[in-house]
Amino acid sequence: MPERQIRLLGDPVLKTRSEPIGTIDARVRSLVEDLLDSVKLPGRAGVAAAQIGVNLRAFSYNIDGDIGYILNPVLVELAGEPELVDEGCLSVPGLWYPTKRYPFARVTGIDLDGNPVALGGEGLLAQALQHETDHLDGLLYLDRLDKESRRAAMKEVRESDWF
Template sequence: MTERQIRLFGDPVLKTVSDPVRTVDSGVRGLVEDLIDSVIPPGRAGVAAPQIGVNLRAFSYNVDGDVGYIINPEIVELSGEPELVDEGCLSVPGLWFPTMRYPFARVTGTDLEGNTIELSGTGVMAQALQHETDHLDGKLYLDRLDKESRREAMKQVRESNWF
């Protein structure tokens, strides 16, 4: 279909808990195509439906050349000792802050045919699974920052040329 414009910090859809996909119809199929097209450009590890203005539980991923999607993902396992990892977000362009993430994550959800699928991984994949699921829960990575880092992040947002 098409690469969609990424919604930026301040857009209310980014702070809204996404609705589950109840029926796979042509609209949902088009959404999945758009999510995949929107995650292909270099430097993108994931795109959640709210980031392209759609309040549904779905996201795409692009990690180490593995591109795909998941509908109605739920985190079923987080393990290892949480650690600070540098994190950014397409919806908060140009900002990177250390964010606490688990080193391993597993999510389950469905594909377009209703089959159960499972995604899991370490490193960037673990980070992407947590980050994109946060988007579906109406959270940005900025919400996970410690008080001092969040204060600095908000200052940088206010001073950015896109806000």
């Protein structure tokens, strides 16, 4: 299947907490295929189901060519001192702002066979795990910015050609 169109800031699905996946059926398998196709494009570190308009707890990742997915991810560990890292989002194109993220993160969830999955790491992987689980909780990275940065970001959004 081809990659799916990314939903942009203003779409209500991006501010909605995603529902856990119960039964792994053809719809969920198709969703995973779409997530994997959507994250393979250059410059994409992760795509949450909400970003392609599906209100289910799933995301795909593409970190240094390592491509995968996780269903029902739960952020189970954050370690180190939070630090400001430049962050952008496919749902807020063209904007990059320093965002506080932990240098290590780990999530647990399941795969399409219902088997347990654990995924953790540092650097871009840690950032992506935090960013994508935020999406599943109805948060955008802009929600994590300090007041002054958020005000500047929202001004940029209002002046963008896509909003």
